Amino acid sequence: MIDDIHRLDAEVRLRPAAPADAASLAVSLTRSRAYMQPWEPDRPDTFYTEQGQRERLAGMLADRDAGRVMPWVLADEQDRVVGGFNLNGIVLGPFRSGVLGYWVDVEYAGRGLATAAVERICELARDELRLHRVEAGTVLDNVASQRVLAKCGFEQYGMAPRYLHINGEWRDHRLFQRILHDGPLTG
Numbered sequence: 001m002i003d004d005i006h007r008l009d010a011e012v013r014l015r016p017a018a019p020a021d022a023a024s025l026a027v028s029l030t031r032s033r034a035y036m037q038p039w040e041p042d043r044p045d046t047f048y049t050e051q052g053q054r055e056r057l058a059g060m061l062a063d064r065d066a067g068r069v070m071p072w073v074l075a076d077e078q079d080r081v082v083g084g085f086n087l088n089g090i091v092l093g094p095f096r097s098g099v100l101g102y103w104v105d106v107e108y109a110g111r112g113l114a115t116a117a118v119e120r121i122c123e124l125a126r127d128e129l130r131l132h133r134v135e136a137g138t139v140l141d142n143v144a145s146q147r148v149l150a151k152c153g154f155e156q157y158g159m160a161p162r163y164l165h166i167n168g169e170w171r172d173h174r175l176f177q178r179i180l181h182d183g184p185l186t187g
């Protein structure tokens with residue numbers, strides 16, 4: 001189910017984000033700041049504080065209640081956050097689509113967690129949300145993220161010039177999608 005806890009390896013689980021995650025989100029994002037900087041929008045210093053994350057979480061959880069966003073985190077054995085995965089911009093009707101964004105804590109990168117989480121989220125998007133497709137975009141040189149998407153069956157469907165403001169510049173992006181099912185339109 002969409003609210004379940006999903007074990008990804010011996011130590012790490014994927015679970016829905018919760019208001020109590022603000023403190024450990026701030027710790028993980030601070031630790032990973034330099035690692036993530038080339039691939040992320042510029043963030044104010046308040047983004048890396050517990051208060052900043054509390055406000056961000058409140059917005060994400062309100063959007064979840066409205067059906068627009070599904071925010072998940074990766075959590076370690078002590079239930080501390082070590083990554084974030086959001087299905088944003090969820091649209092139903094004849095589109096039934098969402099936009100995936102994600103990051104993994106620098107100390108947990110390179111052990112298959114993003115691949116396992118993206119795969120599980122695609123299954124939930126197909127089986128629970130009944131979405132038809134999920135999309136994601138990466139800057140041209142984010143090879144790790146492109147590799148995650150390729151391993152999870154995403155295909156490039158386009159190139160978007162100057163698409164997002166990342167690390168101080170409007171950056172060209174490769175756009176990827178995965179079709180989840182071609183069944184009848186529901187809901």
Ligand SMILES: CC(C)(COP(=O)(O)OP(=O)(O)OC[C@H]1O[C@@H](n2cnc3c(N)ncnc32)[C@H](O)[C@@H]1OP(=O)(O)O)[C@@H](O)C(=O)NCCC(=O)NCCS
Nearest residue numbers: 039102103104109110111112113114115138143144145147
């Ligand atoms: C992208 C990111 C989420 C990947 O997380 P992860 O848990 O390390 O990913 P995985 O371990 O599941 O897979 C990474 C793959 O990329 C490969 N990879 C990593 N760095 C690479 C590089 N510089 N060149 C080529 N391949 C690379 C790994 O070898 C692995 O592929 P493999 O399984 O075939 O060996 C993580 O690096 C991250 O948080 N980056 C910063 C934020 C970000 O870029 N978010 C995505 C924005 S689109």
